Amino acid sequence: VICLLAGGTGGAKLARGIADVAGAEELTVIANTGDDVEVYGVHVSPDPDLITYWLADRIDERGWGIEGDTWHVMDALEAAGRPAWFRLGDADLAMCLVRTEALRRGARLTDAHAEVVHAMGVGSRVLPMSDDPVRTRVRTPRGWSDFQEFMIVQRSEGPVEEVQFDGAAEAHPSPEVLEALAAADAIVIGPSNPIISIGPILAVPGIREALVDARAPVVAVSPFVRGEVVKGPTEAFMAGAGLPPGTPGAAAAYEGLLDGFVADERVPGLDAPLLQTDVLMDGAEPRRRVAQETLDFAAGLGR
């Protein structure tokens, strides 16, 4: 079993590649829930959903949401004078209703999201990092903001001065997360933002220790392609965390955790073996190649 830690787009693409080359049932994704938000009374899990839509081959080409979705509910809210700043397509909202209905009847977030995964016909597991609420907050010169507010309303405008994961200190990894990490044959940290996508996962007490204690090698894939991120405000967050820019910063973010690192450039001072390869995943074929090379690399690493 391959265990993949993932945030949004980059991690989701690698999840898709791993499912392709290893088989859907062989993949367990541990997904960031620090971006989760309650809006319009429903529980939205942006990263777990993005990963699930990718695995279902239903991701829209805009990079989020469900392909060909419509916007009737948001339009009705706006027509009624309720600004729908957090845009959810109708089919996307339907999946949020599936999750919310399960939560209202007392289900854990893990089981509630499993209903979404099942509804989308996905054969892999997509596990929220925790059943407890963790909420990423961002401080800029304008003050503290919820993560979605920073990303959508403030258009992720930095500089980012500080990031907090509210609730993380009191959160517990789900039993499924700990079991998946302990049982994994390989643990991959996906090419997601090290601070705000992988950071919340590692901030849940017990997950970092589970990576260190795992029998499987831990390999991270850099989110930097030719020195730049493909999508999202990664650099502002790395600067805010005092990390060097680019690939060396991503490696530094995981210091002490890695048995191997996958990047498209050499990393001075890296304390683990490097697989240097093109990590751009701009299609099904490169996604499969990066996945296969990463898994082969991990298989050759000892612990």
Add this chain to the structure above:
Amino acid sequence: VICLLAGGTGGAKLARGIADVAGAEELTVIANTGDDVEVYGVHVSPDPDLITYWLADRIDERGWGIEGDTWHVMDALEAAGRPAWFRLGDADLAMCLVRTEALRRGARLTDAHAEVVHAMGVGSRVLPMSDDPVRTRVRTPRGWSDFQEFMIVQRSEGPVEEVQFDGAAEAHPSPEVLEALAAADAIVIGPSNPIISIGPILAVPGIREALVDARAPVVAVSPFVRGEVVKGPTEAFMAGAGLPPGTPGAAAAYEGLLDGFVADERVPGLDAPLLQTDVLMDGAEPRRRVAQETLDFAAGLGR
């Protein structure tokens, strides 16, 4: 101020007529919430919404929901293998989200529904009978069912052996309901099902007493038109409650409460003055006529 007790269609049509002849701001509706249901994680209030859509001139010609609504969210649920037995149009769902979001942030149902009323641009007040949950349940030879299950899944097939209003005994009328009844110039019991539409309202301890103590005359409008109900399974419920069929049964249901009764036939043994007039409201003009005649009738009654 006119205070109208109402369930679904009949009461909603009279609400529309009263708003037309007396002015929207002069109308306060006290609405049945015994049909409320949590489905897809959202709080649906069928009767308060039906009334609100009528008052907003947005009711669909099918008799419920919002005119010209679309069904993308329900279709997405069904495509994902989640049977959407309770069909909510996209715009209808948007109004449920407005209410649910308010409830999740701790608002009372009264204030949550007021947001829907405001979002629909309605100038009248539509008050849930209580902020506490009351749920109508129906017993047939098949056993006990929730109200919506009886109406939709079982297609309201009787015989109805018993009706219960779960939670009613512990429920309180909202302060707004008690104030509206105390301040009203006329109190009208709308032409809704006496057992399952008006019954839950009167089952909330304090509301019946507030009607008795009110300074305004209380007038009921019969839901029977030429001996038959226009819509819904009223007769099965009246038989189940041991009431005579037709108009006399409706009068009997409100025994001891009425200062006047409006019906299209004479009612033997009626203990209050009768206004005999056509109560069919099959258009804007007859809705206004029934409303005006009922208000004129109430104005001439003493207490």
